[in-house]
Amino acid sequence: xxxxxxxxxxxxxxxxxxxxxxxxxxxxxxxxxxxxxxxxxxxxxxxxxxxxxxxxxxxxxxxxxxxxxxxxxxxxxxxxxxxxxxxxxxxxxxxxxxxxxxxxxxxxxxxxxxxxxxxxxxxxxxxxxxxxxxxxxxxxxxxxxxxxxxxxxxxxxxxxxxxxxxxxxxxxxxxxxxxxxxxxxxxxxxxxxxxxxxxxxxxxxxxxxxxxxxxxxxxxxxxxxxxxxxxxxxxxxxxxxxxxxxxxxxxxxxxxxxxxxxxxxxxxxxxxxxxxxxxxxxxxxx
Numbered sequence: 001x002x003x004x005x006x007x008x009x010x011x012x013x014x015x016x017x018x019x020x021x022x023x024x025x026x027x028x029x030x031x032x033x034x035x036x037x038x039x040x041x042x043x044x045x046x047x048x049x050x051x052x053x054x055x056x057x058x059x060x061x062x063x064x065x066x067x068x069x070x071x072x073x074x075x076x077x078x079x080x081x082x083x084x085x086x087x088x089x090x091x092x093x094x095x096x097x098x099x100x101x102x103x104x105x106x107x108x109x110x111x112x113x114x115x116x117x118x119x120x121x122x123x124x125x126x127x128x129x130x131x132x133x134x135x136x137x138x139x140x141x142x143x144x145x146x147x148x149x150x151x152x153x154x155x156x157x158x159x160x161x162x163x164x165x166x167x168x169x170x171x172x173x174x175x176x177x178x179x180x181x182x183x184x185x186x187x188x189x190x191x192x193x194x195x196x197x198x199x200x201x202x203x204x205x206x207x208x209x210x211x212x213x214x215x216x217x218x219x220x221x222x223x224x225x226x227x228x229x230x231x232x233x234x235x236x237x238x239x240x241x242x243x244x245x246x247x248x249x250x251x252x253x254x255x256x257x258x259x260x261x262x263x264x265x266x267x268x269x270x271x272x273x274x275x276x277x278x279x280x281x282x283x284x285x286x
Contacts, residue, residue: 004044005051007129007182011208012054020053055130056203059097061142062104062149064198064230070248071105071194072112075225079193080116082223088121090192092219094183095200096126099137099176100146103168105196106175107158125189127181137178140168184208188219195220198249199229213237217253226251 002008009017021033028046030036040047062068079089089109093102102124109117128134143165147155159166183200195216201209216226217240226241228234228249234241241251 001047001051001054004047007051008184009054011184011205012203013205016056016203017054020050020056024050024053052130052132055097055128055133057097057130057133058199059100060149061100061146063101065149067198067227067230067248068104068108070245070250071108071227074245074248074250075194075227076109076113079223079225080113080120083116083120085119086121088123089117089194090189091122091124091194091196092189092192093124093126093196094128094181094188094216095197096128096137096178097130097133098142099126099133099140099168099178100142101196101198102126102137102176102178103140103158103172106172107154110158110172122175124176126176126178127183128178129180129182129184131180134178134180137176140173142166142168183212183215188215190219191221192219192224193221194225194227196227198227199232201228201232210237213240217241220253222253222255224253226253 002010021036024030024046025033025036028036028039030039040050076089083089091102091105093105096102106122106124109122126134126137128137141162141164147159147166150159155166158169158172160169183197184204197212197216201212204212213234220226225244226234228251230249232249234243234251239254241253244250244252
């Protein structure tokens with residue numbers, strides 16, 4: 001997997017890897033891990049399928065809606081109150097999968113702070129280690145089955161009916177930039193107001209979790225915020241983050257508490273943000 005995809009799964013939680021391999025064994029009707037290894041060596045498509053399975057693309061529009069709606073008063077109202085016009089609000093959704101989380105946050109911002117958002121500007125970066133998922137996010141076309149948590153009012157305002165389902169409207173797509181990015185090894189974006197990294201850490205072992213938390217701390221502004229998933233916490237990283245909203249897993253970084261940037265990335269820090277910007281093509285036009 002590492003040789004074929006460039007992704008190092010060694011520090012993911014072993015139980016996650018075992019479950020995904022077991023699933024592929026059943027799907028391919030292969031008897032035993034040894035025989036499955038032979039299949040992987042001969043079948044590139046199966047290798048890529050296993051890789052995508054390990055990434056576990058569990059997402060959806062307005063997932064955990066109470067937590068997302070809490071971003072309005074807990075984060076956006078505070079940040080925008082002090083933000084002068086022309087100084088864009090910068091958000092990052094690492095592990096964005098097929099884009100629903102990033103687009104959901106954009107919709108919530110437009111609903112609650114539309115005029116202020118237009119005055120200040122808004123940039124939402126969505127990244128994922130899966131190139132296939134990033135391509136889906138950029139296309140922004142979702143089947144009817146993905147729309148169960150989208151209200152009729154939001155469908156009318158933010159979506160366009162197209163062949164194959166519904167596409168995010170251009171006004172929302174223009175706010176979001178998607179790129180392939182490995183959170184465990186690539187340098188992050190910087191000077192961010194919010195990072196929504198929900199349900200990513202739960203698949204990582206302790207070494208990767210420590211590396212990622214340091215990365216997220218470095219990426220945030222001193223007055224920024226970090227949101228995690230309901231099953232995640234930063235109890236072991238109280239030197240880096242303070243709890244702002246326990247119920248919705250919202251944290252703020254402690255100033256000057258983070259390690260030097262180089263310690264967060266075992267790979268070369270010279271792979272700068274410019275590489276991410278190049279990889280992120282602009283949103284498609286109508």
